[in-house]
Amino acid sequence: MTDTRSNDPGNTGTEAGVGELFGDGGQFHAFFNDPRWALAIIRGTVLEAAHPQIGGALIDNSTFVTHPWRRLRNTVVSLQRMFGPDDEVRRREAARLNRLHARLRGTDAHDRPYDAMDPEVRAWVVATLFESGVTMCRLSGQPLEQDAIERLYAEFRAYLAVLDGDARHLPPTVQEFWPYYDRVVEERLENTEAMRVILYRLFDHLPAPPLLHGLPTLWAAGRALVGPLIGVITVASLPEPFRRRAGLPELPGAQTLMQSAYLAVGLARFLPDGLLRTDAVVDLLSLSPGSDDPRARTVSALRDRMKRAGALIRLITPLPPEEPDPDAGSAARRSAEEFFAAVLDQTGDGYLDWPDLAAMARELAGRLDLDEPEETRLYDAFAGWWRELQAALDTDGDGRVSAREYAVAVPSLAGPALIRVAEVLFDVTDTDGDQRVDADEYRALFRAGFRRDTAGADGTYTRGAFVRDFLAFMSGRERSTPYDPLLADA
Amino acid sequence: MACVMDGNGRWAARRSLPRTSGHLAAETTVIDVIEAARTAGVEWLSLYAFSTENWQRPSAEVDFLMRLVRRVVRKHAALLHARGIRCRFLGVADPRIPPALARDFADLMTLTGENRGMTLTVAFDHGGRRDIVAAARSLIRGGVPAEAVDERSFAAHLPFPDTPDVDLVIRTSGEQRISNFMLWQVAYAEWMFPPVLWPDFRAPHFVECLRAYQQRDRRFGGVAPDANGERRP
Incomplete structure (x- = not known):
């Protein structure tokens, strides 16, 4: 679907138009x-995932099922950087995204190759974002003016141009966009596994955002109600031809429900200005309780209180005459299976595979805002660790490590390659190279200040202590380290 | 400061009671000493409750101790918290420790972790050598070069590295041994060996030991007696 007509330089939106299109x-x-984005983004992601190449890449590599809040925050931050006023920030973010995408290639379950750098694929991602934005306005009864649509389209094309160097794979005008869009929907999209996961599994199993970990029952109750509803609303908002092709259900009243949902959320525009700010909401959702943000402090003070109250209640409850020792383990350590699910299996497919470790490297590199060559060093260290793990743990030779294989062989985990990961992580965290992680460098990685027991006597964190803590987390399965919010929380 | 709680068995034997009743009687002393230390302004108190070697005792006694400790912890948790005492458990690594007890330990640490009063460290399943070995392991794992290791950086790898050196150790019952207790931290400690058995040890004995300690001339290996009695235990 390469669009050759747009070789015309006036349409590429790369150089001249960029400055005025962003900001x-x-x-x-x-x-x-706009709070309608919440619905539109879900819809857009479903349409993305229905593209076989993107679906394959998502299933293999994405952490959105196990760590959706972290993922959401990364996406929002990235969009902010890309659409922000600063050209230098945009250039760096595009380079970072390109490096990230260059690492996402492989073959899906049907042996079809996928490649996140494929320009056709990237054009489709941008197309779904644009179309979902336009459609969300239509569905909530306040359609955009034609020139607003054109401007939005130009902005998204410019976005693609910054990423790819040009926007050849998106038609130059909105008029040409709609036939392109309909064609992809009718010919390319499929009922992929990734799409089904988003529609039917993600919201039914959505983990609580880190701040609400203390309220699991409340969260589960709300989720049981809202989860299926989001699924129905999203399905009803998808283009009809695609629903037919993918064999998605048509429920009576679903259209009305969907439109009411969009309408209701759209009413939020009558709220006072500045009350709803996407970045603030997303920050809050991905905020981890250990961080020293004042909001987190309030909530985590509350949580700590609940935790202490829970501890107190357990301690003062009279013991049954002769307790038959339940399976309750020490809270400071977790079982191998638990650690496997919470930390190692980042993609949530039940197996430890390279994409899981790549996701960790990606998250760490993103946090530290690494450039080349540090980013590659970090990935290489993780790759080395993966080879070590595979050699030591993959007993049945299927190329990946199952939770059972891991649990059996756990004690032998802290090999030289893992130590290497810790050292490289220390090197890239220690940005000024003085062999100590100071408070600012620490904050960049963990988004929190030193804890009372982290820093040495001189207020810094030495290489030895850093490596020790990392290994304790990765092999000792120690809980309540600063790595928990980084790698284990949603 | 620290106490090695010795003499429970002998206390019971002198009364022709089973050893276990000596442990039962020790509970009162523990609470009394904690209270006395708090009143005297002690900021760090360590109690040696159970050593790694104590596992060799008859299993019935070990079982009894585990149940007793659990009961004591639960009984006094609220009180300790109300008194602003931060409780920690040093050691507690052996899989033989009943999970329920380990959870109570963890709960008590959670409950009192933010307290700013006296820090009470209970050495349970503790061995001083084991801690030193653990620190050495952690240094080696951390790839610290040999030249970079000094006393301070080594101490930072010990469990609860914020614990200061112990100034005074009281070992009851007249036994004069270290018994593998916080070996690193007692390097310059003054030792007292009151003959009284632990179940008979009370606040007045404790205060007496403190006073005697204040009279001592602490030189830390030097000759000038300038550090005499100024430091608070």
Whole structure:
């Protein structure tokens, strides 16, 4: 579907138009804090995932099932950087995304290759974002003016151009966009596994955002109600031809429900300005209780209190005459299976595989905002660790490590390659190279200040202590380290 | 400061009671000493409750001790918390420790972790050598070069590295041994060996030991007696 007509330089939107297309005045910015985006993003992601190449890449590599809140925050931060006013920030973010995508290639379950750098694929991602934005306005009864649509389209094309160097794979005008869009929907999209996961599994099993970990029952109750509803609303908002092709259910009343949902959420525009800010909401959702953000402090003070109250209640409850020792283990350590699910299996498919470790490297590199060559060093260290793990743990030779294989062989985990990972992580965290992680460097990695027991006597964190703590987390399965919010929480 | 709680068995034997009743009687002393230390302004108190070697005792006694400790912990948890005492358990690594007890330990640490009063460290399933070995292991794992290891950086790898050196150790019952207790931290400690058995040890004995300690001339290996009695235990 390469569109050759757009070789015409006036349409590429790369050089001249960029400055005025991004920044605070853009159509995208006008949308950014619109709560309807919550619905539109889900819809857009489903349409993305229905593309076989993207679906394959998501299933293999993405951490959104196990760590959705972290993933959401990364996406929002990335969009903010890409659509922000600063060209240098945009250039760096595009380079980072390109490096990240270059690492995402492989073959899906049907042996079809996928490649996140394929320009056709990337054009489709941008197309779904644009179309979902336009459709969300239509569905909530306040369609955009034609020139607003054109401007939004130009902004998204410029976004693609910054990423790819040009926007050849998106038609140059909105008029040409719709036939392109319909064609992809009718010919390319499929009922992929990734799409089904988003529609039917993600929201039924959505883990609580880190701040709400203390309220598991409340969260589960709310989720049981809202989860299926989101599924129905999203299905009803998908293009009809695709619903037919993918064999998605048509429920009576679903259309009305969907439109009411969009309408209701759209009413939020009558709220006072600045009350709803996407970045604030997303920050809050991905905030980990250990961070020293004042909001987190409030909530985590509350949580700590609940934890202490729980401890107190357990301690003062009279013991049954002769307790038959339940399976309750020490809270400071977790079982091998638990650690496997919470930390190692980042993609949530039940197996430890390279994409899981790559996801860890990706998260760490993102946190530290690494450039080349540090990013590659980190990935290489993780790759070395993966080879070590595979050699030591993959007893049945299927190329990946199952939870059972891991649990059996756990004690032998802290090999030289893992130590290497710790050292490289220390090197890239220690940005000024003084062999100590100071408070600012620590904050970049963990988004929290030193704890009372972390820093040495001189207020810094030495290489030895850093490596020790990392290994304790990765092999000793120690809980309540600063790595928990980084790798284990949602 | 620290106490090695010795003499429970002998206390019971002198009264022709089973050894276990000596442990039962020790509970009162523990609470009394904690209270006395708090009143005297002691900021760090360690109690040696159970050593790694104590596992060799008859299993019935070990079982009894485990149940007793659990009961004591639960009984006094709320009180300790109300008194602003931060409780920690040093050791507690052996899989033989009943999970329920380990959970109570963890709960008590959670409950009192934010307290700013006296820090009470209970050495349970503790061995001083084991801690030193653990620190050495952690240094080696951390790939610290040999030249970079000094006393301070080594101490930072011990469990609860914020625990200061112990100034005074009281070992009851007149036994004069270290018994593998916090070996690293007692390097410059003054030792007292009151003949009284632990179940008979009370706040007045404790205060007496403190006073005697204040009279001592602590030189830390030097000759000038300038550090005499100024430091608070």
